[in-house]
Amino acid sequence: MLIRAITSEGFRNLGAISLVPNPRFNVLHGENGQGKTNLLEAIYVLATLRSFRTNRLEELVCFDRAAAPGTGAQLRARVEHRQIERLFGVEITLNPPKKQALCDGKAARTSDYFGGFNVVLFAPEDLRLPKGPPAGRRRFLDRAIWNTCPAYLEEVRTYERVLRHRNAVLRKGESEEAAELLAVYDERLALAAVPILSRRRRYLDAVAPQVARAFAAISGDELAVGLRYVPSPRTALTTPDAELGSVILAQLGRDRRRDFARGFTHSGPHADDWVLDLGGRPADLHASQGQTRALVLALKIAEIEHLCSLLGDAPVLLLDDVSSELDAPKNAALFTFLRAIKSQVFITTTSPSHIQIPEGPERKDFAIAEGKIAG
Numbered sequence: 001m002l003i004r005a006i007t008s009e010g011f012r013n014l015g016a017i018s019l020v021p022n023p024r025f026n027v028l029h030g031e032n033g034q035g036k037t038n039l040l041e042a043i044y045v046l047a048t049l050r051s052f053r054t055n056r057l058e059e060l061v062c063f064d065r066a067a068a069p070g071t072g073a074q075l076r077a078r079v080e081h082r083q084i085e086r087l088f089g090v091e092i093t094l095n096p097p098k099k100q101a102l103c104d105g106k107a108a109r110t111s112d113y114f115g116g117f118n119v120v121l122f123a124p125e126d127l128r129l130p131k132g133p134p135a136g137r138r139r140f141l142d143r144a145i146w147n148t149c150p151a152y153l154e155e156v157r158t159y160e161r162v163l164r165h166r167n168a169v170l171r172k173g174e175s176e177e178a179a180e181l182l183a184v185y186d187e188r189l190a191l192a193a194v195p196i197l198s199r200r201r202r203y204l205d206a207v208a209p210q211v212a213r214a215f216a217a218i219s220g221d222e223l224a225v226g227l228r229y230v231p232s233p234r235t236a237l238t239t240p241d242a243e244l245g246s247v248i249l250a251q252l253g254r255d256r257r258r259d260f261a262r263g264f265t266h267s268g269p270h271a272d273d274w275v276l277d278l279g280g281r282p283a284d285l286h287a288s289q290g291q292t293r294a295l296v297l298a299l300k301i302a303e304i305e306h307l308c309s310l311l312g313d314a315p316v317l318l319l320d321d322v323s324s325e326l327d328a329p330k331n332a333a334l335f336t337f338l339r340a341i342k343s344q345v346f347i348t349t350t351s352p353s354h355i356q357i358p359e360g361p362e363r364k365d366f367a368i369a370e371g372k373i374a375g
Helices: 036-048 124-128 134-148 151-171 176-219 241-262 289-311 328-340
Strands: 002-009 017-019 025-029 072-081 084-094 097-103 119-122 225-230 273-278 316-320 345-349 363-369 372-374
Touching: 002 036, 017 372, 025 036, 036 072, 036 084, 036 119, 036 316, 036 345, 119 134, 119 289, 124 134, 124 289, 134 151, 134 176, 134 273, 134 289, 151 176, 176 225, 176 241, 176 289, 176 328, 273 289, 289 328
Parallel strands: 025 345, 025 363, 119 316, 316 345
Antiparallel strands: 002 017, 002 072, 072 084, 084 097, 225 273, 363 372
């Protein structure tokens, strides 16, 4: 999978750009705040129709364009996948707020858009994953699953929509009408939770051996690595898929009084977590900083390898200044892996010297300053 060309207009602080990237390594370098991450974000939005930094459309549009009716941001990427080229596009307007996906110049439904342009993001916040809040681990896991199964995005949206309705009923307080509504929403929420729980469990089971192998190769450490899903309710961990709905429905019933008291739903995939174990103990409590970063690097390597095995094709990789966060041995391990796979890679950095790829035909550097790019 290759990005052959990228254009952007009106996106964040980026000027009108037209970029022809190298098929292998593209180094985006410059001082902080100049637009390096914005370019990675533009690629990510083109591939996923979502930002990895915000849910607010207005933050994606250049300030000068935000107030004018009918103006906004336009992104385009010409992508080659299995010797077929397609033109992907995203148009964002704020008056009224709208995000439109385009395929080959025509408006496209999300179901038709996804699948032909896969990216994997590695950002500095990922390195704090084991010791960070559960919400970050859920986002990490959901992003990885969505890459392997585009239908997962709609499954999550369905669950979130029902959850919002249920929480709105809870906030109105207990009543006969509320009880009747919750009976309906409980069934819908339990049904919507099943594919999310099922896919999360299967994904962690699938990548666990790859994570363990990658960790051993990176760290030289023989400690056993484990991935544990922690669902809410806990009984859902070992419940067969066919029985998950009834288990979740029963838990929602048991939680009802507490949910009314606090005005939100306590149990379900939105409250789930997953943890890394090292040597049989939780990594967030017992792993050193070096071990923690080796674990996260192993997670990303396993994610990429798993996606390659499913797609039969390497995704585009986006690395946002992670080299500056890694020590020399782990940085070397990362670039050894990157050289071994066939992905096209976009890397941001404040210093090109951090990038352990020699200058030559496989590397192209782009200096970025004040939203402008020079090859």
